[in-house]
Amino acid sequence: MAHDSTQRPALLMTGPYQPWDDAWLSSAYEVHRLWEAPDRAAFLAGQGAAVRAIATRGDLGADAALERRAIAGAALDVFWNEPRIDARFLALPNVLLQPHHASGTIETRQAMGALVRDNLAAHFAGEPLLTPVA
Template structure:
């Protein structure tokens, strides 16, 4: 009997043949309605789930999947997966640590360049047959702060330090003793010390609204915020207020608190560059992400340790 994988994501469809080639039976359920129907109809056969952080998997859904043994989360975040429920049921959880780090880091720098150098505005002016030259800040030699120095944060730091000669400071739950960068004990301290603040930390309750009005005030009127992590890390209303009042110079956003809904005020501001959560969506990154899922499933069903386990709480 083949292993049955419930696929809740839609962004990797072009690469699902990599799972099928390994003999897995796939049940695709990318919408809330199809998800509920698939669990009700096929729940007794499903032993693996493929999801992503914002989609997650809840305790009641796990309870409806009696054979479920492993949840594979694509991407670095797993904020909507009920880890306590998984632990209680003895379910292994893996995530896509590092698989799309290069793509996300590239996109982070692209957003930074776009908003700091005013690329969208310059492009739009030419399309209006205008020839408007505006002096914009340079990036070289500036100070970058990174919230979260995991695989993505480290990749951003490498590009900024070696490509743009920036000095790097960071904040994370614990300092990295082997890091060449300067550790800041709080996000507030970090924001006050840098020109560009990059968010590369996981979402979830521990980081909810970590970047708030105080942090934005500390970043200052010449500072720029880039978020390629999770929308929940930033207090959206505080960000809109700061951008509107000129308390920060601009923002580059790939993620939002209530995706795919984006607040209308953000759409009207000229100092914001936005993309629809596509930082990790290069072909190379998606293929690497699915390959990591394949490798984790192969290891798990062979009785070997998975490659990228999510630490789980003790069973309750």
């Protein structure tokens, strides 16, 4: 999916705990904090005019908007049912899936490493992956 910043704004939706300094963004980009939006439904009903990166916890209601192509595209790194990914996302060409890398506890890092190891073992054994990403 190509993005032309001269024609379409990229909207970044962030969770309430994530502070952002908007000054670094160029005029081709906008930051919208969905939880503060006066009309969340209208925001999500955009007519494919934006590529949105959703970097927050919990359901923002973007799933249906992505499926009906109301959102041109989204990069997702958090999911309501982590580490499992909703299979609907695997079939959507307007979605980029990325593992979430923001945690820093020893236990979480060990679990992430174990998951990578187990996925690799499953792959090389010809078995289904525990957390497939298309």
